[in-house]
Amino acid sequence: MPRTSSRRRFTSGGGGVAKAALRPIDGGAQIARYVVALADLAPGLTIVQRTVNGRLGLVAQRELDPQPSGGGALVQAGGDGGLLERPLAHDALDIAPAERFDVDVDFARFRPGTRVRLLNRLGEGRTTEVMCFDVSSARSDGDARVPERLSSIERLDPGRATTTRTFRFQLSAHHGWTINGEPYRPGRPSARPRLGDIEVWRFITDVHHPVHVHLDPFQVVGRNNGGPGPYDAGWKDTVDVRPAGGVGVAVRFTDHAEAFMLHCHNLEHEDMAMTADFTTTRTRASRRRAGASPWR
Incomplete structure (x- = not known):
């Protein structure tokens, strides 16, 4: 099931994207910050998530809490320019503004009843929690495994x-x-x-x-x-x-x-x-x- 999350700034009233003051040193006005996410989830599914950092000037560090046994919960399949050659497993993702990561999360690795949170370890206040998933005992149909080979990439020497x-x-x-x-x-x-x-x-x-x-x-x-x-x-x-x-x-x-x-x-x-x-x-x-x- 595909999901996308991104980071944006809004005014304190939630009326739209805020226009930050352009100060060269501190990088902007102090205004309310929120995470925009499509977070409705049918439990028990594997999620393919497109993670985009649209924040004005800060790095995001995305991580699942708790981590599944063995770690490597965020399986990266793609980036800015499309599919990788092979999937890469990460415990966390450091994402700079404008970078994109396509990641797969297999919730079958968690015990039923577990509440899994997608966190931003570098967030502030309400931006530290991005999504929340409740893992049920229901099983999804089909093969959700990520192929070992995803594409062929010409190397620039x-x-x-x-x-x-x-x-x-x-x-x-x-x-x-x-x-x-x-x-x-x-x-x-x-x-x-x-x-x-x-x-x-x-x-x-x-x-x-x-x-x-x-x-x-x-x-x-x-x-x-x-x-x-x-x-x-x-x-x-x-x-x-x-x-x-x-x-x-x-x-x-x-x-x-x-x-x-x-x-x-x-x-x-x-x-x-x-x-x-x-x-x-x-x-x-x-x-x-x-x-x-x-x-x-």
Whole structure:
């Protein structure tokens, strides 16, 4: 049974999404926060949940309480760009703004009569509890097991990269939230990648910035001089870059020789133009060299 949960801000009267004050340091006004969830459940079913973090600027950490015996209750089948190659079992999910996770929860692992709560361990007040499920003794029909093989994903080899680019996401004393120290100027490209080429892009931060790249998805190749993190599998279009951290991604653009952008997806930072343009360019060999778009 599919379910979706997301996080939004509303005014204290519940009349709509609140417009936060755009303050560069603390990231917004203190207003009432609620979790929006479709929480009606026929007991005894396996749930496939699309988890989306739409919060203005904070990471969510989703976890089931209690955990089933053996842990690994949240079985990830997909992410930003679709299915993973194989399912990944997590005890908890750290989700930055704009990241998406498709997870499967098998409630047959819990004893009948158990009340299972989906919690946000990083929440505040009423946002700490997301959903609640009462497990009955009823059994659902059909095979709810997640296949061991979900898809095939072409690997982008960073060793074949034609260029390595660095994008520094920082607060400037003179220009506010910037990329590479420059305020955003529409139409001024910070990079000109060629269609079909593999490039490595390095994102470096001062504070917490989830980085979102438009046009085509990418693959995370490393974090802080190590390998990818536990939530970096598959095709992604948003990557969670922690404070004073660095993430390397392999990108290859295959569609459209035009201007696009990358930006921080903390919405206050985005609204204050923590953005950079890049322009994809076409060569005679681009059409032959470019692979199929992973979105198709």
